[in-house]
Amino acid sequence: MQKNTEQSSNQLSASLQTRHLTMMSIAGVIGAALFVGSGSIIAEAGPAAILAYFAGGALVVFIMRMLGEMAATSPDTGSFSTYADRAIGRWAGFTIGWLYWWFWVLLMAWEAYIAGLILHEWFPLISVNVFTMLMTIGLICINFMQVSKYGEVEFWFALIKVVAIVIFIIIGILAITKLWPLAQVNGFSQLTAHGGFMPNGIGPVIIALLGVMFSFLGAEIVTIAASESKNPVEQTRRAIKSVVWRICLFYIGSIFLIVCIVPWNDPLLAQTGYGAYRRTFEILGIPGAQWFMNFVVLTSVSSCFVSGHYTASRMLYSLSKRGDAPALFQKTRANGTPVFSVLASCFIAFAIACMNFFDAIQPREILDLLMNTTGMIAMLVYLVIAISQVRLRRKMEREGQEIKLRMWLFPWLSYVVIAFISISLIAMAFLDQYRVLVLSTGIAAFMVMLIGILVQSKAKKKLLQPQKLERSYF
Template sequence: MDARVVAEKSQPESHLKAGLKSRHLTMMSIAGVIGGSLFVGSGSVIHSAGPAAVLAFLTGGILMMLIMRMLGEMATASPDTGSFSTYADRAIGRWAGFTIGWLYWGYWVALMAWEAYVAGKILNGWFPAVSVNAFVLGTTLLLISINFFNVKNYGEFEFWFALIKVIAIVCFLTVSCLAVLNIWQVGEVSGISNLTAHGFVPNGIEPVVGAMLGVMFAFLGAEIATIAASESKNPSQQIIKTTKSVVWRVGLFYVGSIFLIVCLVPWNDPMLGQSGYGSYRRTLELLGVPGAEWLMNFVVLTSVSSCLISAHYTASRMLFSLASRGDAPACFKLTKADSGVPVYAIIGSCVVAVVMALINFSDTLRPRDVLDTLMNMTGTIALLVYLVIACSQLKMRRKLEASGRDIPLKMWLYPWLTWAVIVFIVVCLGAMSFMPDYQVLVISTGGAGVCLALLGVFHQMRCSRRAQRMSGTVGVGTRG
């Protein structure tokens, strides 16, 4: 008997409540993946990889589309707030669910710190008399307070924040398309000359491969809709809708906008290399759009606020799921009776995020270029998460088919595409581990993953021994 089964007999169950509406999940699926990393982080990606950065975004988009299809297949068969962590537990083993759950939780906590710092920098630019750290702390505490109430409040805030992001990026795409077609001729640039004028792959293929870390940092978050769907009515239907909309979202918002940027802005523009400057802002400046800096700062502030709330929501739900499975302290699975909110999981995630934000981004301790460092570190985590999702889907599909259960949404060309994704991720991580600019981040993040896996194996063995003792199966009742 599993230790979790024994624990369930002695402790009351805790459940989340369905409070998210269809329009909440629809807007999350459309704009949830659009974060500050797209507006802020894409500039450094373009500056290092050149116009070929569009290939990195295209490759990352295809990878994310395939991963979402795999995740959608598993989630429609069994919606769960633990999402792929739960599926890894069932398909690979408890240690795998433990490892990827804690790694994913750490990713979102780190992302909260990143988003809070970006928001603090913007607000400090508007109100320089107040320190960045004061804004970081104030922004974090203000925005995470939303998740202490009914989940529909999170859905409502995310709906309106996402709507602002969608309107902003549609306006950007419209103006940029007009400039590429030589219809908008107000600013300094038009047409597509910058796509090849300074070389399409000016620095070789290595920076393009390395750019995958920044790209994956930008893409990770699309899976939030599959986690949030467990707190809505008809979760399987919502997951199918979200998964099928991934293709046009990635093609339009990410690949499309980056393609327009590399057409209009020289890749070696020194402003793109400035940390936190932003490729979108630079594009609007060259197009002669008035108030480009203020407009993009407002959009980025909205985006990072949206992502901070989502990151806190996702981290708290993953911690709740880990606790529900016995892989985290039991207090984190307790929920408020009236709202079904996992209050202790929310508090735990918030405390760690605030500490990370104030320590990592202090003037004395933060790295010289903290945004790019954190972006690449979490990009490595994204690739590891995707690898586990692919391995889980490979095994869970066999179990679902063997059980004869209906599979509402199936992965294309199974198992060949799944194996192709696994090989691609392994090759990318292997190649990056030999690149001087990325090997420290890849190896250190991979080392953290290995340590968590070993801890997970130890945890699984300890729980198995405890379950055997509690069930009395070891040497009991075997004598006649």
């Protein structure tokens, strides 16, 4: 009886709804990279930046379809890490799982720092360090809630971002169709008004594409969270279909409107911390654009922090369930929260927040250095998903297993995606902008992979040991 109680206490809750899953996935993708980082991409590539976002959106559609095929057949809180374990080998699931966990715990620290900067701008008498610490503690507490309550909080966080983008798109459409009363813009003619559609050539567009692909990491959260819903198979199918088109609409649609309204060579567009959306609102004559966008970005980074903490804790829980992390991390509270995974996943963010109070330490420099080790995680995750999908699809077909959500044009489109990602990784190694990221992430991945191989080797020895003893006995 005691054994059954212990086993049930290590199970996650199953109370997330489709709207929670959809918004959680959107929350992980739509962050400061869109609201602030898109400006520098447009400034480099010109209006042709829309091509980079379109190509990046197409890639994430294919990746999500491949992931959806696996998740709809076998939902799991470890998502692609679990599928890599089954399709490629335990070392692969171990490596990508831990790298993914590392990415999100560091991103939590980064988002808390950005939130601290925004709040300090509003209340300059209070230190950035104090705000960073308060935001870290406050946002961490949300993940100790029952998962249904967490899902509700994240739903409303994400909804603020979605509403802001919808308002932006409506106003942008009015502006380019000459129906906006506060200002007149060139509209479609802006696409070629300053040196043409591709003023700096194809090179910056390709470089922009490589950067844009990182922006979409987070859409896969829906397959991690689906295991905490009552009907994970159906919820996964519905959430993936809705998430893909919404993300593409929000990203590609809003970026298209920006390049139709803001000249790509506007000096404020690439200014650090300024943001393309804020500049667009200013050109359209909307009062209080700075304060409004700061509020949206603050909500956005808070939402990303919370969703990142959730994702990291569930990945750690999954690693523990598979024997790739200490068993302690699979323990759950009565409400289904993996309490020790939540605590472990917030440790780094909290530690970096504490560093802010030591004058001898430069936490921003440490954070930048650590973030370099996660620079290529998105590409590695995409590559692992694609390879796992091909292998598991072949296996399912051999076994006559029902495939509930099929990848298009299999296997050729899957091979094209694998080739594209592989070529992109090679190209990045030769570009100054990405060489440090490739090297840092490559070293981190190699070290984690070695640990994974050692873990796998020790597990095999344990399995073989009883057989050896049995043979020697006889």
